[in-house]
Amino acid sequence: MSVLVDEDTRVIVQGITGGEGKFHTQQMMEYGTNVVAGAVPGKGGQEVAGVPVYDTVERAAIEEDADASVIFVPPAFAGDAVFEALDAPIDLAVAITEGIPTQDMAKVKKRLSEVDTRLLGPNCPGIITPGESKLGILPGNIFESGNVGLVSRSGTLTYQVVDNLTSRGIGQTTAVGIGGDPIIGTDFIDALELFESDPDTDAVVMCGEIGGEDEEDAAAYIAEHMDTPVAGFIAGRTAPPGKRMGHAGAIVSGSGTGTAESKIEALNDAGVPVGDTPNEVADHVEDFL
Amino acid sequence: MKLHEYQAKSVFADAGIPTPASTLASSVDEVVEAAEEIGYPVAVKAQVHVGGRGKAGGIKLVEDREEAEAAAEDILGMDLKGYTVEEVLVEAAVDFKNELYVGVTMDRGEGKPVAMVSTKGGVNIEEVAEEDPDAIAREHVDPAFGMHPYQARKVVYDAGVPAAVASDVASVLRTLFQLWDDRDASDIEVNPLMVTEDDEIVAADAVMNIDDDALFRQQELAEMEEETYEDDLERKAGEYGFDYVRLDGNTGIIGNGAGLVMTTLDLVDYYGGSPANFLDIGGGAKAERVANALDMVFSDENVDAVVFNIFGGITRGDEVAKGINDALEQFDEIPKRVVVRLAGTNAEEGREILNDDLVTVEETLEDAVQRAVEYAEEVEA
Numbered sequence: 076m077s078v079l080v081d082e083d084t085r086v087i088v089q090g091i092t093g094g095e096g097k098f099h100t101q102q103m104m105e106y107g108t109n110v111v112a113g114a115v116p117g118k119g120g121q122e123v124a125g126v127p128v129y130d131t132v133e134r135a136a137i138e139e140d141a142d143a144s145v146i147f148v149p150p151a152f153a154g155d156a157v158f159e160a161l162d163a164p165i166d167l168a169v170a171i172t173e174g175i176p177t178q179d180m181a182k183v184k185k186r187l188s189e190v191d192t193r194l195l196g197p198n199c200p201g202i203i204t205p206g207e208s209k210l211g212i213l214p215g216n217i218f219e220s221g222n223v224g225l226v227s228r229s230g231t232l233t234y235q236v237v238d239n240l241t242s243r244g245i246g247q248t249t250a251v252g253i254g255g256d257p258i259i260g261t262d263f264i265d266a267l268e269l270f271e272s273d274p275d276t277d278a279v280v281m282c283g284e285i286g287g288e289d290e291e292d293a294a295a296y297i298a299e300h301m302d303t304p305v306a307g308f309i310a311g312r313t314a315p316p317g318k319r320m321g322h323a324g325a326i327v328s329g330s331g332t333g334t335a336e337s338k339i340e341a342l343n344d345a346g347v348p349v350g351d352t353p354n355e356v357a358d359h360v361e362d363f364l
Numbered sequence: 365m366k367l368h369e370y371q372a373k374s375v376f377a378d379a380g381i382p383t384p385a386s387t388l389a390s391s392v393d394e395v396v397e398a399a400e401e402i403g404y405p406v407a408v409k410a411q412v413h414v415g416g417r418g419k420a421g422g423i424k425l426v427e428d429r430e431e432a433e434a435a436a437e438d439i440l441g442m443d444l445k446g447y448t449v450e451e452v453l454v455e456a457a458v459d460f461k462n463e464l465y466v467g468v469t470m471d472r473g474e475g476k477p478v479a480m481v482s483t484k485g486g487v488n489i490e491e492v493a494e495e496d497p498d499a500i501a502r503e504h505v506d507p508a509f510g511m512h513p514y515q516a517r518k519v520v521y522d523a524g525v526p527a528a529v530a531s532d533v534a535s536v537l538r539t540l541f542q543l544w545d546d547r548d549a550s551d552i553e554v555n556p557l558m559v560t561e562d563d564e565i566v567a568a569d570a571v572m573n574i575d576d577d578a579l580f581r582q583q584e585l586a587e588m589e590e591e592t593y594e595d596d597l598e599r600k601a602g603e604y605g606f607d608y609v610r611l612d613g614n615t616g617i618i619g620n621g622a623g624l625v626m627t628t629l630d631l632v633d634y635y636g637g638s639p640a641n642f643l644d645i646g647g648g649a650k651a652e653r654v655a656n657a658l659d660m661v662f663s664d665e666n667v668d669a670v671v672f673n674i675f676g677g678i679t680r681g682d683e684v685a686k687g688i689n690d691a692l693e694q695f696d697e698i699p700k701r702v703v704v705r706l707a708g709t710n711a712e713e714g715r716e717i718l719n720d721d722l723v724t725v726e727e728t729l730e731d732a733v734q735r736a737v738e739y740a741e742e743v744e745a
Binding site: 177180184200217230289313315318319320323324353 | 470472473475476477506507508545548550575576577578580581607609611619620621622623624625626627629630631632633634639642644675676677678707708709728729730
């Protein structure tokens, strides 16, 4: 079992004819992802990596009976690409693109409340169910199939924590990247909910970072609704207020909200142990199992 | 991107928001000339991207020529929280009976813009929010519909704005929202919006920050950008295209991916060291970027040792290793000790390529950070 994607997930790649799109389509297919089509306006009828390209996501979804779409579209056009994915007959859209204007994402967020399609990202590494399927840019070789779910706002931090888990023989059900932007589709609570109802996920790792209050909200959710144990990690303890630490969402506001301390405290209060190092997170997970 | 007060005011004035008569000046003579033209009293206001200019001595009210000269001499060239004042706005002083706050920002939790109005203007709104949250009326706006006229009225009434100016204030709020929406602002505010004895309203200050990710479609505003960096290293980072933040420690940090770089900083602190910077070289990490990143940390005189931490996904360990070797071979003597940790794609190949004479190689993040902290301590001792 897994959440959101498995070996049967039929995947469209938006932006498949671009450099990034083409490269990662090949990488995904090598990993075993069932990529069935590409969607690029004006490129309908072409073929990339052995799959047909359609002019619209809707056409690709209908013709190839697709379930999900991965979006590798430049930031200026990505908001529109996400809308197109949400309006197409698929269940999941994964937006890898970094740098989408915040106001575009506010409109996307509004649209999300009206459709059944789920969005991961933007500015995320994607999602992987080890041994079955990956949608995005995660390096497949560090993951291993197992019973720990992982949800994270950051790409390379996910890899680090997964590496700490895998090297101890602790595998993963699914790893979900939710993205480092201020406004995202699926949030921590949504992902935690999915893992809580997945019978094969025996423990969950949640990697947060400074900025916003999503981790605090997630802590309240964990305390109230979760039986599956959760271990946490929060990046940005040493971040100075008012500075954007790489991610658009990673900023401690002048008024003191969004700090690592507040998030760690909220998680601890919810019974979630927070590792001081990624390796300590793996220690906590090992204790759970 | 932040606009200066004078830039934001010109945007506001073009949109029909009343602003005081003003002139930008960069010398004492220009200040005096502007003040005489506008007519005393005038305010002389430093144009720098820092909050709390008034408290820090960056704003002075002057009554005559002599005071104008003195204020100009004081403020021009002064250091305001690390920024040098090069321009001042000379502006007609406004006689007011009330100071209001009117603004729009993005509520990231809700994923919606929120309009805010308060009768406690003239002070830092974040302080008001903390000490007296009920003094700020808020109204969330649907990003798809925009602000309905009734919403502007509602938030103005909720805030208790005096009836005589309620309609004008609501109109300012609607204009601000329209600007926020059209110009991809992240924050926009008038604080204070002054109410005069005759119940006229005037925007005495103006804040407008633009979403950096939207500058590609806000060309006119993007051209107003004045690169202001707190120091030369931040300027250099801007030229190299790095996400960089300078801190005050002595262990330099280079890594890929915001979350992992932040984590590396945290670990330096955790192991008793002190991070000198945040530097994300991003994905790919071609040889030139690696060399530029090393140049950044080597040029920081506070840095005593460096930890270079790469977790390869797309980034390949062997390419990074080659880049590090190439960059370091240029030096007769490597200025600071470098600890490298490579993981992920082609990490093993990378570790084999790395020249042990030039760098210290560690396999785990924890070991690499501890080693770099140790080196930094040795230098300090």
